[in-house]
Amino acid sequence: MTKKKSVEHGKYGFMFAVPFFLIFFIFQLYPLIYTFYNSLIYTAKNGRNITESFGLGNFKNYVFGNLGGGEIWKALGITIVLWILNFIPQILLSLLLAAWFTDIKYKLKGNGIYKVIMYMPNIITAATIAVLFYSLFDINGPLTLIAKSFGWVGKDGFLYKGWASLIIIAFIQFWMWYGNTMIVLCAGIMGINPSLYEAAMVDGATSKQQFFKITLPLLKPILQYTLVTSAIGGLQMYDIPALFNDGGPVVNGVNSTTTVMMLIKKYTTVGSAQNLGRAASYSIVLFVVTMIISLVFYKITQDKTNDGR
Amino acid sequence: MDQEVKGYSTVKLVRYIVCILLCFISIFPFFILIINSTLPSSKIVTGIKLLPGSNFMTNFKNLIEAGNKTSGVNVMQAMWHSLLITVPATILQIYFGSLTAYAVTAYKFKGRNFMWGFIYAIMMIPTQVSVVGFIKVCNLTHLYGTYWPLIIPAIAAPTTVYFMKQYMETGLSLEIIEAARIDGSKEFYTFNKIVLPLLKPAMATQAIFGFVASWNNLYIPSLVLGTERKEMTMPMFVAALKANDKERDWGQIYCGLFVTVLPLLVMYFILSKYIIAGVALGGVKE
Incomplete structure (x- = not known):
């Protein structure tokens, strides 16, 4: 019934x-x-x-041939470098902060406020942030003027240098996202059974041992989630590099900060049949690479033993 | 013992210093943004100022005039356009996200598990790579250059479905639905009048994130509205702000950035508690 x-x-x-x-x-x-x-x-x-x-x-012609001049592979390389340059420091700092904010021994006061402030850049429009940083690092921008007064940079400023643009873009991404990752990891650590830590403390384990033997292994599923979502987002990076420096200065005939999504947009906007096919083939390259990278990360962080949760 | 207390306070001190430094780095660019929006361009290019000036209204006036002159859209109109897209998109996203989650949670039917597995799988598909096809759809449906392609797709937001389903599994008892059924309530009516009110906390969280994502979106709108500069959204306006002149009026640029940041900052500080909690919930997906 x-x-x-x-x-x-x-x-x-x-x-x-x-x-x-x-x-x-x-x-x-x-x-x-x-x-x-x-x-x-x-x-x-x-x-x-x-x-x-x-x-x-x-x-044959645009991706692997000479017609595209290999621009897709250069853009892909730049995109991946930008992602790695922001993700590695981001995950390390987020892990450290998450460990601090959940530490029972050294309780920090006001960690709610730290979280609110550190997450703040994430909610602001990326376009606005990119133009803001562009203004700060422009040839007469306040940060360039400071750097000039210390002699860290020549009179032309940062933006004509490929590597400087790359590092600043990676920094902006890092700055926008570490608060988010930190909060996610905090939630993950707080989800671990507290009796494990109590037992470890009874056995005389140090905070370091607790972190590496309990926290890190049990955090694997969440690290996996963070890694995969960050890779998917990072490979589609567009707003910051596009608006910060319009693809960057040309160094050795190559735009130094042009990402794959910027190329795709360029040829989609032109709109002729020729360019649409080109944009589509670049899209497929990005799609396939994204899928491969996500799958690889998924596999290598796969949790085989699933106890303690 | 003494030494341990000393070590204890050093560790804490170092941690406080690092946290405060990071907070400073998070705030500093916005601080300069606010200060510079009140200064004339001639002062901005001479270095960092720590005190606000009195040029805000002039900058704002110039900003509006320049917008009207170059593209026919000023910053307030651009924000209005963004609102016209974002509000209906957010409503559709949470309503249909909830409805879909309800369908796969409260009902048993053939293909249900497949549907759920499908929704779970498509969360991982990068969406922006298929812009060439997306433009094609816009052309086929004659929606190119209108706001519809930016609103309607919000109906199919897999992450919202996922989030709502997680919430329903713990926060929605199926007995209530059964009781409503016995009382003769129609299924659709039950969802709208009984289930939806119970989902309010989860809907609020999703509404915030849906709103922010749509409001901040630049890539798809700039392609779909590409030639229709009069329909420009707020992020597109920001992009145009930079491209405007050779002789840059920095006061005007900072002022424009400030105007676009202000509503978000106000919203953020009012709702930050819920937002932080929402970020935490979104991550614990196991």
Whole structure:
């Protein structure tokens, strides 16, 4: 009887889920499939002759060939470097702060306020932050003037230097995100069974031992989550590098801070068939690389033993 | 013992110093932003000032005039446009997010587990890489250049569904639904009148994050509204602010940034408790 009843109501459950799936298929799945499809339409221009062919032309010419000048791989390299430069310090500092804020022995006062302030940059519009930092580091920007007075930088300032732009962009990302990661890790540490720490303390374990033997291993699922979501977000990095320095100064013929999403936008905006195929093929490269990186992280941080939680 | 007390206080001191330093770094750029928005450009380019000036209203006036002149959109209009997109998008996101989560939590039907697994899996798909296809859809549906492609997709937000489902599993008893059913309440009515009010705390959290994400979005709007500069949103305005002139009026730029930051900062300090709690909840996804 009950079984029949729940099946009878089941059709409502199905109906309630329909809008979500309908919109998902139209605005997310179809675009993804279409992007794949479009990446296979290669438009060649030979003088006035425009020929369209279906196949791997875009990949042959723009991704692996000479037509794109390898720009996609350079942009991919820059994107990954930017992500690593911000993520490694970010996760280390967040772990340290999370360990401090949850430490029972050395209780810090006011850690609620620290969290509020450290998270604050994350909520502010990235576009605004990028232009703000651009203003601070411009040739007459306040931070450049300070650096100049100490002789840390020449009279042209930071922005014409590729490496300086890269480091500043990575710093902005770090600065925007470490508060978020720290709060997530704090919540993770507080979710660990306190009796484990009590037992460890009875056995005379030091804070360091507790951190490496209890906290870190049990934090693995959350570290995995942080790593994977940060990689997906980081590889799609656009606002900060685009608005901070418009792709950066050209060093050795290459824009020094142009990310993959900036390239994709550039060719999508132009909008000709030729450029759309090119943008689509770059999108597919980014999609595949993102999937591979997430899967690798997922595998290497996979928790085999699942006790203590 | 004495030594241990000494060590204890040194450790604490170091930790306090690091935390205060980090807080300073978080606040400092905003501090300069606020100060510089009150100064004339000629003063800004001479170095850091610690005291505000009296030029804010002039900067603001210049900002509005420059906006009207160059693109026909000033900062207040741009923020209004963002609001026109963000408010309906947020409402759709939490309403349909809740409805979908309710469907896969409270009902048993064929394909339910598949649906749930599907929603879980698509959370990990990077969404912005498919812009070429997204523009295609906008063209096919004749929605290119309008706000609709920025609003409607909010109906399918997998992270919201995930969050609402987690909440329902602990915070929603199925007996209440059963009782409503016995009283003759229709299923859709039960959801709207009985279930939704119970989800208020979770909806509030999702509303904040949905609102902020939509409000701050630059990439998709700048592609979808690309040629329609009159429809410019706030982040697009900020991007244009920088590109404006060769002879930059810094007072005007800082003032524009300040105006775009202010509503977010006010909202943040009012709701920070819930926001921090929401960030923590979002991470504990095991």
